[in-house]
Amino acid sequence: MIPKKLFWSIILFYFILGLYIFYVSYNSPIVQIELEERDDQWIISKIAYEIIGEKYNIHEGDIVLKINNQDIHDSPKLRIDTTILSASNITLITKEGKIEHIYFNHNDLTSQSLNFFLLPLAYFFIALFLAIFLYALNRGNKLSLSYLILFILSVSLAYGSTALYSRMDKIGTTINSTSMILSAVLFLYFLKYYFQFLGVQLKYFKYIKWLYILPVIVFILTILENFILSLYTKNTVIILSLFFILVVVNFLVTIITYIKYPMSQIKIIFWCILIPFMPLTFLYIIPLLFYQEYILSASLSSILFLLIPLGFIFTQLTERLFDIEYHITRLRYYSFFALFITVCLLIGIYFIVPISLNRIFSLAIFIFMTLVISFYIKEKLDYKNRKVLFSHHGDYIHLLYKSIEDIRKSTNTLELYNKLSTLISNQLEFNVVYILEYNMKEKQLITYQENKFTLHLSIDLALIENLHLGEIKKLESCYIASIHQDAEVKQILILGNSRYTVLKNEELLWLELVILFANNFIDNTKLVEDLLIELNAAQQKENNQPNWLQKLIWMKLETEKNVLAQELHDTILQDQIFLIREMDSIINEHNGALLQTKMVDLRYQLISINHQLRAYCEALKPPLLDTLGLTAALNKLFMQTRKRASFTLISTINDIEIKNEGWPLLIYRVIQEMLNNAIKHSQATYVKILLTQTEYGFEIFYMDNGVGCDMNALNITKSMGLTGLKERVLAFNGSIVVDSYPNEGMQIQIKVGVEK
16 A cells, blocks of 8 residues: 555645646636748638637637737747647737737636536546545555556546647646556556456566556656657657557456456446546547547547546445446446437437537537436436326336235235236226136136136137246237246236227336236245145144144254253353352361351352242243133232332233133233343333233233334344244234334234134
């Protein structure tokens, strides 16, 4: 990792260079006025932006005398490029012979100000804060992280100084050329150490140490061209060629490595770090090298550099990259549609409005990025407003929750089919909805509604046989769908209407999800029915329990034995070991008074162990429950609780009619568990328990004024006490409602009864 002092020195140097870049850039607005030399005079031949000519009254044929208060004949740039790309002011002689001093402002051309000043400035600060954040976070591989930080800073300097390079600013040109080559070299080093971090060893990385000489050579050449102007054109070719070669090397290294080691981390490097260099390479560097004219300016073709921080965040900040494939696929999906729409729009714009090729590419980038961002925003808004996105009848996602809740309450398959038919009929407005059973062995259809409807008579049986689970087919007279299938039988849903009805995409999606839920419900219902059949069959035999139930009971018993064994080992067994050691120490004791004292201590400890053992026995088998009944057992439990607890216990136990032999033990265990939880966790000052008779059974009401709890957090952690309580109640077909909030106590209501 970069030493702390060195890191902050780099940040300071980066900040100073940035101040210079944007100070000069701000004071030299883009004007793009082309000149030609006639009789040792520089005459305006073309004004790229009409708004500048109109606002400042500049015309073709005017003679330029000064640029930025410097005599035009002393400007070295005009000896190489006859275009005034940027200037803070110019002095010219109009056709009428008047001398005019014109001062330009960034506000004159908002789009140029955005491309050449505002976006580079924004990227400069993004890179600065990201570098500081990554350094402070210090996660991942330290060597690759160091080069990552240096890379993003150098890219930011290269991007920001592009405008100064066009202005022929000496320092700006040096910064731009050097940082551009340096960034490509640093990225290769980043790949080297990041691939090592991923366990990928590549032989060709051992030769890249000599590449550091390239930024040094470029730095020297740009310094020399300030004194030897003829080097400017040659240097441009050399620097762009070196950068192009380095980008190609980075591209090939990444692609070859991904082919050999197809990892998500390498893919995200390609998409979010290398791809942003493609516009600069193919729209600026290659055309300039081979045709001496670029398609898109360096500043505009570098705009995709704004995507690079996204790649950094994924490669360094995400420890588990399980969702990178999802993000890449989604980006590719959105990009495809955005590109298609962009091409269509640009074709229309090109034939409707005369526009230059440069403007076409600028507009393409803007439209493409706007569309991609819009797709992401729409996705977020759709998810956030998914319950209120459309009208009430079109809000199928919201209705899906209610539909599943209604289906879930079915007790058997036939009831499910009836509810499903009613639900679809009401929601989709079909007046004919019914379910068929197709026997795949006998090739025969059976209806559940006694041949009330006959829409299926015109359906080819081969179509029904080949229909997959959840698949929905549109026929001329109806829709058909497979809602369940096993080895022999397939259930088919038929939907029809007196008028021609076409389902919308949202309706088809809703119907598909409801069918899939119904299929899972049928599978689970049949599984339960099969288990009940197996239990009933087992009761007819000598062995009253099936093997799986015996195994389940045996495992449950073993679990309880292990819990009890651990508790006995940690308490009574440890106390007995201590007593044995004490007895060993007093065997040879000859002092009668001391011996008497130790024997008394041993007696008290044995009594304590006896009380603990009795408590365990009472926990395993409640005392008095079988002899004196439930009320006596509960009263003793309350008495023991009052001795142990720090809260006031208020209890009301009414006599109840025992309609199930398991109720007394259930009531005792439930109340015992609630009191134990109150002692351990509630911190209450009073606890109230009420047991009352109901028409079909009994009700237990518990309340305390303790610390309460967050029910959502409790459900996630699955508290053993509350889970055990629910399991006991549900085993007797009862209901339990727990109501609690932090610092507001807890209420539990339990109802158990027999069916009418």
